[in-house]
Amino acid sequence: MTQAPNADAVIEAFSDIPALLKADLALITRGRFLDCDCRLGPMEQPFFVAIRAGRIVEFAAKPALMRSWRFSYCATPVAWSEYWKPMPKPGFHDLLALTKRGEAVVEGELHPFMTHLQYFKDLLALPRLRQAKAAA
Amino acid sequence: MNGEIEPMVGRYVHVDIGGDMYRIYFEENGSGIPLVCLHTAGADGRQWRHLLADKEFTKKFRVIAFDMPWHGKSNPPASWNGDEYQLTTKRYTETIRAFCKALKLEKPVVMGCSIGGRIVLNLAIDHAAEFRALIGLEAADFQQPWYDTTWLNRPDVHGGEVCAALVSGLIAPQSPKATRDETLWAYKQGGPGVFKGDLYFYRVDGDLRGRVQKIDTDVCPLYLLTGEYDFSCTPEDTKRTAAAIPGSRVTVMAELGHFPMSENPEQFRRYIAPVLAEILKAQVSPKQGVHA
Numbered sequence: 001m002t003q004a005p006n007a008d009a010v011i012e013a014f015s016d017i018p019a020l021l022k023a024d025l026a027l028i029t030r031g032r033f034l035d036c037d038c039r040l041g042p043m044e045q046p047f048f049v050a051i052r053a054g055r056i057v058e059f060a061a062k063p064a065l066m067r068s069w070r071f072s073y074c075a076t077p078v079a080w081s082e083y084w085k086p087m088p089k090p091g092f093h094d095l096l097a098l099t100k101r102g103e104a105v106v107e108g109e110l111h112p113f114m115t116h117l118q119y120f121k122d123l124l125a126l127p128r129l130r131q132a133k134a135a136a
Numbered sequence: 137m138n139g140e141i142e143p144m145v146g147r148y149v150h151v152d153i154g155g156d157m158y159r160i161y162f163e164e165n166g167s168g169i170p171l172v173c174l175h176t177a178g179a180d181g182r183q184w185r186h187l188l189a190d191k192e193f194t195k196k197f198r199v200i201a202f203d204m205p206w207h208g209k210s211n212p213p214a215s216w217n218g219d220e221y222q223l224t225t226k227r228y229t230e231t232i233r234a235f236c237k238a239l240k241l242e243k244p245v246v247m248g249c250s251i252g253g254r255i256v257l258n259l260a261i262d263h264a265a266e267f268r269a270l271i272g273l274e275a276a277d278f279q280q281p282w283y284d285t286t287w288l289n290r291p292d293v294h295g296g297e298v299c300a301a302l303v304s305g306l307i308a309p310q311s312p313k314a315t316r317d318e319t320l321w322a323y324k325q326g327g328p329g330v331f332k333g334d335l336y337f338y339r340v341d342g343d344l345r346g347r348v349q350k351i352d353t354d355v356c357p358l359y360l361l362t363g364e365y366d367f368s369c370t371p372e373d374t375k376r377t378a379a380a381i382p383g384s385r386v387t388v389m390a391e392l393g394h395f396p397m398s399e400n401p402e403q404f405r406r407y408i409a410p411v412l413a414e415i416l417k418a419q420v421s422p423k424q425g426v427h428a
Contacts, residue, residue, distance in 0.1 A: 087309055090365045094305025097367040100282040114287050115294065117301035 007042065010077045011061070013084060013127040014041050018056040020126035027126075028054045031119045036112040039072035040124065043105070046074050054119070071113045073120065075104035083125065086132040095121050144188040144199075146209075151238045153205070153231050160235060161209035162202035166194025169268060169419060170244035171412075172236060173201040174252030176274075176395060177338060178299055178331025179322040180208025183249070186401035187408075196416050197245075202235055204228075206330045208322075221333035225342045228255045233263065245415055247271035247408075250369065250394060251338050253360075257377070261347055264356035269415045271359045271408075274366050274394050276373035277344040277380075285339065289329035296324035299331045306394035308365035310403075319398045353383030357418070359411050360384060363392030387411075 021027060031054025041047040048067050050058035060067075075083070075098050082092035091097050098104035106113065113120055144165040151158050163181060165188045173184040181201035188199050203210035206221050232255065236244055245268050248256045253275025260270050287298055300323040307316050323331065351358060358381060362374040371388040378384040389396055389407045396404040 091367055093309050093365060094367065096282055096302070096305055100280070100367055110287075111292070114298055115292075117298060118304060121301065121304065 007044070007077050010042055010080045011045060013080070013130070014047060015059075015061070016130060017123065017126050018059045020129065021056055021123060024126070027119065027122055030054065030122075031116055034112060034116050034119065036071075036116075037069050038108075038112070039069040039074065041074060042077050042080060043074040046072065069108060071106065071108035071110050073104065073106045073113065073124070079103035080127075084128045084131050086128065086135055095124065142185075142189050143194070144185070148209075149235070149238050151231075151234050153234045154227065156213045156215050158205050158213050158231075159211060160202050160205065160238075162200055162235075162239075163188055164198060164200040165189065166196075166198045168196040168198055169415065170236075170239075170241040171197040171199045172232070172241065172244045172246045173199065173397075174232065174246065174248030174255065175201070175204065175207065176250035176252060177334030178207075178303075178326045179319075180204075180210075182208065182322060183319070183395065183398040185398075186405075187397055190405070193409075193412060197412065200239070200241075200244075204231065204334075206327055206333070221327075221329055223251070223334045223337040223341075225255070225258055225337060228337055228342075229258055229262070232259065233266070236266075243268040245269045245271065247273065248275070249273035249397065250275075251334055251342075253369070254338060254342050254344065256358075257344050257348055257351070258342070260351040260353075260356060260358050260381075261344070264352060267356050268419070269357045269359065271361070271411060272374075273361050273396055274363065274369040274374075275360050275377070276362075276369045277348045277377045279369045279373045281339055282368065285332050285335050288332040288335070295328050295331075296326065299323040299326060303394065306366060306368055307399045308363060308391050308393040310391040311393065311399040315399055315401065319395045322398075348377055349380050351381045351384070353381065357415070358384045359387070361387040361389055361396070361407055361411070363389045363394060363396050365391070365393035368394055385411075 034051055034054050036051045038049050039046045040049050048060040079098045082088050091101050099106055144163045146163040148159050148161050151160050175181050175183045180203040184201035206212050253272035256270045256272040300320040303323055304320055360374050360378050362371045378386045387407055392403055
């Protein structure tokens, strides 16, 4: 049975993503043609993320009035918690597995998401590295 | 090992499919019962290279993997006028039967994965007597779509990158990095619109719901094996399909996804070895009725 995750822990893990990306030059390079404002994170408390040339230049947790975004990928805390496990269980191991099972919603103008699909899969999996290290 | 030459041999066979001639590339190794292997949508026969090189299996089976037209080293036919490629149930079935006929294979076993698993069901429905056994990997009569296939072929999205990124999540997280990357490489190399055209069969034309009940496993044994991490054709999809086919055999494969033979060949071998052994046993002593 899936244990209900601590929502604060999910937020905290998300907050690590900019630093984790900064250390991943291969992933930055993969996103070198990507400029995009998007909304990523838990459904109830998403982050507004500004990406320029593959680098995160803004990662805002606090709601901002009339903030624009091109696409949004948000999932339940359970989904993020499972996705970040070193060995996620079946159905929780991929962003689109999560949307298929209704644990995540992708919406908006999907062009930047689809042109950089592996980039976003890997970007949003970065907290898994930290979890794997903690489990080691 | 430096200088090692793998045992499989690749050749081309000219095949009449529906009145058009196709130059089909295939690789083979071994002798014995013909075992024809069908690749997944948008990929090619390289997915089977580990099975083709298997020293034990090839003692008793003539393992053959061919590239479908438009895939791998099987070019579109000379008669192609540039129309959008779309695979249909009829054309896919014709292609497999024509290939087997061209190579004069006597009652082969056919093993297909994904779209290959789906068409195996159609072979079981309409042509069971032609085959010794049928094996469907990641096979079901239907499964719910999970993305819009128009993303796969449009000029403002890199086809190779998006095809590989879409299917990357279908590989189990336990699969080794090298074989994961190799599996995805085929998707990065596919021709424009070919993966999408294959999915026309998978999504639109090849819905076998309501037809699989006709399968008679006394005529031809049917084995269905699905990886637990396959969220496209889930184990539940396969079990639902098998529930309508008396005598069909289902195995859920742990730590495998949608591409068992290429994403983790060692793990896949554990599951396919007993199936091939059973087919072999039935060949040696058919009257003992191991599938009865």
